[in-house]
Structure formats: structure tokens, C-alpha cells
Amino acid sequence: MKRILDIVLATLALLLLATPLLLLALLVRARLGSPVLFRQTRAGKDGRPFELIKFRTMTDACGANGELLSDGERITPFGSFLRRTSLDELPELWCVIKGDMSLVGPRPLPVAYLPLYSAEQARRHDVLPGITGWAQVNGRNSLNWEAKFELDVWYVDHRSVWLDIRILWLTVRTVLQRKGISAAGEVTAPFFTGSGR
Numbered sequence: 001m002k003r004i005l006d007i008v009l010a011t012l013a014l015l016l017l018a019t020p021l022l023l024l025a026l027l028v029r030a031r032l033g034s035p036v037l038f039r040q041t042r043a044g045k046d047g048r049p050f051e052l053i054k055f056r057t058m059t060d061a062c063g064a065n066g067e068l069l070s071d072g073e074r075i076t077p078f079g080s081f082l083r084r085t086s087l088d089e090l091p092e093l094w095c096v097i098k099g100d101m102s103l104v105g106p107r108p109l110p111v112a113y114l115p116l117y118s119a120e121q122a123r124r125h126d127v128l129p130g131i132t133g134w135a136q137v138n139g140r141n142s143l144n145w146e147a148k149f150e151l152d153v154w155y156v157d158h159r160s161v162w163l164d165i166r167i168l169w170l171t172v173r174t175v176l177q178r179k180g181i182s183a184a185g186e187v188t189a190p191f192f193t194g195s196g197r
Helices: 002-016 018-032 077-084 092-098 111-116 121-126 145-158 161-177
Strands: 037-043 049-055 102-104 130-132
Touching: 002 018, 002 092, 002 102, 002 161, 018 049, 018 077, 037 111, 049 092, 092 130, 102 161, 121 145, 130 161
Parallel strands: 102 130
Antiparallel strands: 037 049
16 A cells, blocks of 8 residues: 555656756756766665665865865755755655655665664664655754654554655645754764664
């Protein structure tokens, strides 16, 4: 039932948003350059890697020595707008249709984090990762890593179609209120270095 719901809703969303997605892609190309999509390998169900796609929100600006500038220096007002409104996440609907992601589930994180999880935290990979999830509607990036992972595992243990519908509804409210977009003093989420447990 969950997979059917994912395919139907993701397909409808892509059809309804086709024109806005095209306009966004053109704006990203004009304001941030090419490529329009940011691609990164993330850990999916059972830790299997897959390619996540999002609209890019940063430039490729480099320093005098050719190294990439910090995230804070490379993000533009337009990129910041995409993040605040979560519009950068819309291409992930294609990942849902492909079966790499679900609409609802723990957010997919870098593969490099896999050896850093405790056994309990690693249970977040018992389900498909999601575009949104229980942690995203309960604090999002204002939470520390341990709190996020506790909420992710809670979702794994209590998942249901009705909980997914509730999370999707709460996501709309969270995005409109622009809550928890970034941790205090951070442009992007800080790197997870392990919980020490």
C-alpha cells in the first residue's frame, strides 16, 4: 500500500509541477550555473547506495588556491530561498518513482556515515529513506543528530499509512512556517562524527 501511495502521489506531483519545475530549472541555470541538479551518493534502505538528486543551491566559487569556498560563502540569496522553501527537494520525487526513496521516511544521509551509527541508530535504514520524515516535522535541522536518529527509529517502529499521511500534512505546515531549516549558526547540517555510544 505504501509503495502504491508513493508512486501515485509522486507521479501526480511531477505532472502538476512540471511547469514550475521547468521554470525553477531555468532559474537555477541562470543564477547558479550548470549543472542544474546536485547529485550525491546517499545511503538507502539496508545501507545500499543510490544517487540523490536535488536542485543545486550553491555556486562553484573557489578561493585563490583553487579550493572550493565554504558553504556559507557559496550559497546565494536565491539558493537560500530554495532551501527555505524546500523547493530544492522537488527533484527527489523522481527518486521516489524509481524506488530509491519514499515520500516519507528517514532522510537519506551520506554513505560515509554508515560506520558511525550505533546499532540502534542504524535501524533507520530498515526502511526506504524519505523526502520528509518524522524528524523533519519535529524540529528538522534545529535538532542534534542523536535526537534526529531517535525520531527516525521511532518512525521505523511505528510506521503506517496513516502516520505517513499525518507526516505529509505536517510537512506542508512546517515548510510554510519555514521552521528548523538550519541549525543555529549553520548553513548546512554539520557533519555527523558519531555519537560516542
